[in-house]
Amino acid sequence: MGYLPRINKHTLPIKLHFFLYTSSVAPITCFSATIAKELGYSPLAVGYIFMYLYILGMLIKPAVGFIVDKFPIKKFIFMTSIVLCGISSFSLIFVPKIPLETAANFTCALEQTTINICLGNDQQLSECDDSLFADYKKEPITCKLDCEQNQSFRDEISKSWNVTDDDSINKLGVSLIINITERVEQCFVFPITYSQIGQTRVLSPVCYHPVENLCKIDCSNDDLMELATSKKFKGNVMKLHTFWLYMTLMSIAWGSMAVIWCHQDTICLDILGDKSENFGKLRFWTSVGYGSSSAIGGLLVDHFSHSGTHKNYTPIYYWGLILIILNFIVAFKLKVIEAKNPKNVFKNVLQIFTRFHVISFFLWTVCLGMCTSMLWNYLCWYLDDMAMEYQHGQDWIKTIQGLTFGIQCLGGEVPFFFFSGWIIKRIGHRHCMSLVLFAFAIRFFLYSILTNPFWVLPIEFLSGITYGLAMAVLISYSKCIAPPNTLNSVVGISQGLNDGVGVSLGALIGGVLYDTYGGSWTFQLFSHACLSLGILHVVYTLIGKPKI
Known part of the structure; x- marks a missing residue:
């Protein structure tokens, strides 16, 4: 034994x-x-x-x-x-x-309208390089925006886009083509293909006078939301x-x-x-x-x-x-x-x-x-x-x-x-x-x-x-x-x-x-x-x- x-x-x-x-x-x-x-x-x-x-x-x-x-x-x-x-x-x-903030800058200019997401100094994501969205097809990404109250922003959007319902201007929907995203230093720039305010849809929206506003966003793309979400509760x-x-x-x-x-x-x-x-x-x-x-x-x-x-x-x-x-x-x-x-x-x-x-x-x-x-x-x-x-x-x-x-x-x-x-x-x-x-x-x-x-x-x-x-x-x-x-x-x-x-x-x-x-x-x-x-x-x- x-x-x-x-x-x-x-x-x-x-x-x-x-x-x-x-x-x-x-x-x-x-x-x-x-x-x-x-x-x-x-x-x-x-x-x-x-x-x-x-x-x-x-x-x-x-x-x-x-x-x-x-x-x-x-x-x-x-x-x-x-x-x-x-x-x-x-x-x-x-x-x-x-609850963490998901915010982006909505910029409307004469050339194009964009959503800009800028990273803070404390944000370092491995995905944040030029190839971040390379795997996505040319399919639109939809986002809902809830923007801050800003009278000059409301007036310019109403005038440039011919929107009659002023009460809906701060809450709008947009569509993005994600794989033509640009990166400028610490910011990602997403061109908007069309915007939707109430029953009004505007293709390739632009503004006669440049305006911008800070908006909370909710998008159908996880990577985009990861970029927009603050890393710390403020x-x-x-x-x-x-x-x-x-x-x-x-x-x-x-x-x-x-x-x-x-x-x-x-x-x-x-x-x-x-x-x-x-x-x-x-x-x-x-x-x-x-x-x-x-x-x-x-x-x-x-x-x-x-x-x-x-x-x-x-x-x-x-x-x-x-x-x-x-x-x-x-x-x-x-x-x-x-x-x-x-x-x-x-x-x-x-x-x-x-x-x-x-x-x-x-x-x-x-x-x-x-x-x-x-x-x-x-x-x-x-x-x-x-x-x-x-x-x-x-x-x-x-x-x-x-x-x-x-x-x-x-x-x-x-x-x-x-x-x-x-x-x-x-x-x-x-x-x-x-x-x-x-x-x-x-x-x-x-x-x-x-x-x-x-x-x-x-x-x-x-x-x-x-x-x-x-x-x-x-x-x-x-x-x-x-x-x-x-x-x-x-x-x-x-x-x-x-x-x-x-x-x-x-x-x-x-x-x-x-x-x-x-x-x-x-x-x-x-x-x-x-x-x-x-x-x-x-x-x-x-x-x-x-x-x-």
Whole structure:
């Protein structure tokens, strides 16, 4: 008989939970920023949104950690969070896009009448070249125009076109021949073959005196509408009910995820008992689930999308719902150690803040969160922009992004999670922290010089250090500094500082920099910051000689 590996039934449920839970949330979380972009939010708005969400997670994690250290309700909170996570994440499928303006300049002159669509400085579409409409036949494209109130425009159109119904002049229909489109600098010029105002049709319309007006348009051609649609909502999104629906669902989903992420780690440590060095060997199943599901999610999005510009995210919502239901069944069978009503939990936790080596660790977790935030919130956005700017792989960009997360998890994090205990034992927690900062510096610099999104794939192997080893260090060090009966609280604080303070600051700062300087410069600035912080941490470790 061949050798068959023995299955550890004691740790099997937590392994299955790690795999199924991360598989269920991976497609939603890894594409969350680009989903927000698809809904019409700007990089700065996304920065503010995710800053709020991560602050929410920062508040929830230590608060719930303190509660479960004090009261025996850990399993109840854990299971309730899984249910809320599944319902709210799936409900995002029903959130509509925010209304974006579709405007064009209607110009009537003695030579011809045209519709002019000009791109803003922030609009860079890969289709926007001279061959954009080359595949279209010489068939007319019809458009409906709703123009602004302008008396001189009304008077000239009425006189030049012999229109008697003045009330209909601001609402007119036109026909275009799209493949004789001209391009003048940042503007596309579409000649009008005829116009229709009420019952009056004018062939090859012209005006005796040139006039123009700004009009909202609705055309039968998708590419033309893509050009005319503003890329950002220019009003106050907080006045839109769609924004508050989105924020409510994201708050419930993010808050419940924060509880699950925090307490699944402490449940794992409870199961391991005094063998906490094996934490990474169990935790790597989160990377297996996240990586494989992200890759599948990217393939599903590209397969069911009929445009390189607009993506259909519907399949990943159903994919996540199926997996979260399976995870609930598995998690229900987890053995959870409940609190035994310890005393002075809050007082014991406060004591650790008087130790400088603990404070320096917490500062490191904040820096870790800021760097991680750039990857979570802006890497996919950066790859989208790169594909549009350099016209590489736009039709399959979601597959590339899915493979990016797949390599991050399977190629990088899995081996480093598995061997994290051995690495920490060999070089120590502090040197591991320095190594993480240097790896981030290299990773961000390589992003900044990319021109083809395909080449992001080999860079993602560095995720083994920047996430796999980093998370193992964070949880392991938290256990080392935690006073008796305060593990949930200390882990909650560590993860709250990482996911709350660090990631929220990273989302905000990254959003401001990305909106101002673009993706390449933003990643380069973060690279320089990580290099500087890594050097400072090495100096502190060698000179300060922290206790742990």
